[in-house]
Amino acid sequence: DGGITQSPKYLFRKEGQNVTLSCEQNLNHDAMYWYRQDPGQGLRLIYYSQIVNDFQKGDIAEGYSVSREKKESFPLTVTSAQKNPTAFYLCASNPLAGGATDTQYFGPGTRLTVL
Amino acid sequence: AQSVAQPEDQVNVAEGNPLTVKCTYSVSGNPYLFWYVQYPNRGLQFLLKYITGDNLVKGSYGFEAEFNKSQTSFHLKKPSALVSDSALYFCAVRDGSSASKIIFGSGTRLSIRP
Numbered sequence: 001d002g003g004i005t006q007s008p009k010y011l012f013r014k015e016g017q018n019v020t021l022s023c024e025q026n027l028n029h030d031a032m033y034w035y036r037q038d039p040g041q042g043l044r045l046i047y048y049s050q051i052v053n054d055f056q057k058g059d060i061a062e063g064y065s066v067s068r069e070k071k072e073s074f075p076l077t078v079t080s081a082q083k084n085p086t087a088f089y090l091c092a093s094n095p096l097a098g099g100a101t102d103t104q105y106f107g108p109g110t111r112l113t114v115l
Numbered sequence: 116a117q118s119v120a121q122p123e124d125q126v127n128v129a130e131g132n133p134l135t136v137k138c139t140y141s142v143s144g145n146p147y148l149f150w151y152v153q154y155p156n157r158g159l160q161f162l163l164k165y166i167t168g169d170n171l172v173k174g175s176y177g178f179e180a181e182f183n184k185s186q187t188s189f190h191l192k193k194p195s196a197l198v199s200d201s202a203l204y205f206c207a208v209r210d211g212s213s214a215s216k217i218i219f220g221s222g223t224r225l226s227i228r229p
Contacts, residue, residue: 106158
């Protein structure tokens with residue numbers, strides 16, 4: 001999974017609790033992304049960041065928040081406002097911000113289950 | 116708006132036979148096309164991409180894909196399937212005007228029977 005680590009691998013949360021998913025990369029990539037994967041729906045973009053201290057909403061940002069204080073780190077917080085948070089969460093990065101030809105590299109994912 | 120479609124949820128192939136996983140796309144500018152593979156409970160792994168040039172792109176694990184501009188397709192192929200090829204395959208597209216976002220298809224589950 002190429003220099004991107006996500007932790008934890010499995011996460012259980014009670015309803016009403018916030019939880020933070022970690023994503024770290026040592027590839028010196030500028031851009032980082034968070035996706036949510038549900039069965040039969042492919043990947044949906046939650047948030048992305050092209051540079052430190054800047055990030056943009058994706059297609060399904062409601063109920064999520066992010067920060068990008070360091071180039072190598074892009075944590076995702078799933079808040080209690082997210083109505084259906086149980087899913088597989090994938091973090092990705094690519095080398096050049098705005099480079100359309102760049103390949104995205106993915107972390108191993110975190111499976112979040114709300115009890 | 117850019118989009119990508121994978122019309123088959125599942126493809127079943129016998130080991131040793133050729134396989135094809137279909138993908139069609141829609142973009143307003145030049146398409147940049149990607150194929151990824153996902154094994155259970157793992158992240159996506161890059162297989163190959165088309166940027167420009169030769170319409171036949173060769174990638175990892177013996178896979179290749181053919182870019183067809185007139186049919187707006189980018190089908191993934193392999194001449195001889197292996198049981199270990201069984202996985203979930205995603206097609207993705209970017210265009211040059213929105214370079215920071217990549218759009219993924221819904222995925223096709225490939226099952227290779229011995």
